Amino acid sequence: MASKVPVIVFSEESTGPRTKSWMRACDEIVQALEHHGCFIAEYEGFRPELRDPIFGVAKELFDLPHETKVRSPDSSYSKGYIPHYPGTPLLEGLNFDGAEKLDACEKFTALMWPSGNARFCKAAYSYASAIAKLEKLVTRMVFEGYGAGKYCDSHTESTAYVLRFLKYKKPGEDGGNAYQIAHTDKTFLSILHQNNVRGLEVMTKDGEWVTFEPSPSSFMVMAGDACMGWSNGRIKACYHKVDVQEERLVRYSVGFFSYNTGKIEIPKELIDQDHPQQFKSFSHLDFLRFYHKIDGHTKLQSQIKVYCGV
Ligand SMILES: O=C(O)CCC(=O)C(=O)O
Ligand SMILES: [Fe+2]
Numbered sequence: 001m002a003s004k005v006p007v008i009v010f011s012e013e014s015t016g017p018r019t020k021s022w023m024r025a026c027d028e029i030v031q032a033l034e035h036h037g038c039f040i041a042e043y044e045g046f047r048p049e050l051r052d053p054i055f056g057v058a059k060e061l062f063d064l065p066h067e068t069k070v071r072s073p074d075s076s077y078s079k080g081y082i083p084h085y086p087g088t089p090l091l092e093g094l095n096f097d098g099a100e101k102l103d104a105c106e107k108f109t110a111l112m113w114p115s116g117n118a119r120f121c122k123a124a125y126s127y128a129s130a131i132a133k134l135e136k137l138v139t140r141m142v143f144e145g146y147g148a149g150k151y152c153d154s155h156t157e158s159t160a161y162v163l164r165f166l167k168y169k170k171p172g173e174d175g176g177n178a179y180q181i182a183h184t185d186k187t188f189l190s191i192l193h194q195n196n197v198r199g200l201e202v203m204t205k206d207g208e209w210v211t212f213e214p215s216p217s218s219f220m221v222m223a224g225d226a227c228m229g230w231s232n233g234r235i236k237a238c239y240h241k242v243d244v245q246e247e248r249l250v251r252y253s254v255g256f257f258s259y260n261t262g263k264i265e266i267p268k269e270l271i272d273q274d275h276p277q278q279f280k281s282f283s284h285l286d287f288l289r290f291y292h293k294i295d296g297h298t299k300l301q302s303q304i305k306v307y308c309g310v
Pocket of ligand 1: 164166180185192193194199200240241242253254255
């Protein structure tokens with residue numbers, strides 16, 4: 001996969017703002033997102049104490065009784081609890097907003113474990129706050145890579161995050177074998193991490209599906225529909241799916257999703273003769289509302305052009 005989807009190393013050196021290696025990394029990220037809609041982040045700052053507990057607590061969360069899991073509240077961005085739907089019988093998910101903030105983690109933990117679960121709270125908060133840092137860094141690098149850095153602070157100030165835990169039962173269990181059907185995310189950026197069971201596949205520019213290989217410090221960073229709109233269509237939302245082949249293994253993954261709570265303006269730096277304006281400014285939340293009203297399979301294709309294309 002490394003030859004197909006670029007791997008970008010986030011080290012202290014490459015992420016020190018305005019060094020030569022920073023500018024090079026900004027450029028690499030923009031190139032990767034324009035060509036593939038995604039890249040693999042090798043995140044050196046993601047220490048073992050952040051990563052080791054996350055899949056253990058994911059298991060604990062899914063082991064809770066159904067009537068507890070459904071307490072996870074829906075939000076403007078996502079459903080709280082994703083049950084085993086008939087079309088995706090092996091998949092189950094739980095989302096919660098604002099996990100990068102300790103109070104939101106405490107609230108969610110208390111909802112799931114009224115008598116407390118400090119281990120879950122600490123693991124979710126440490127994970128989400130570390131990945132929020134990565135998301136902010138990538139966003140800044142994308143903005144600066146396009147010479148639109150001056151808009152980054154206001155974008156970041158109006159960014160909300162959702163942490164999603166996903167569990168995929170073993171292939172064949174309960175008579176099902178459907179996982180995540182191919183789709184684009186409705187996010188600005190999505191950052192995905194998985195346990196040692198492969199399953200995530202992304203479509204490259206040449207229409208080929210490539211499998212993301214699990215590794216404790218690797219993250220798949222993908223552009224969502226909102227990033228495609230913001231970039232005036234220069235970045236394509238990443239088309240991806242999940243297909244678990246490894247028998248007898250349960251797959252857990254953790255997604256970290258960013259959404260803009262305000263209006264997304266298309267920077268004038270991204271519009272020129274070679275790139276005429278393709279998108280109108282839009283509210284990310286209104287786009288989500290529009291998307292939720294769409295029925296059927298068209299939902300799986302990127303809808304941003306339909307929503308606010310010029
Ligand atoms: O489980 C994964 O790796 C992918 C999850 C995904 O595509 C999603 O939640 O939108
Ligand atoms: Fe997705």
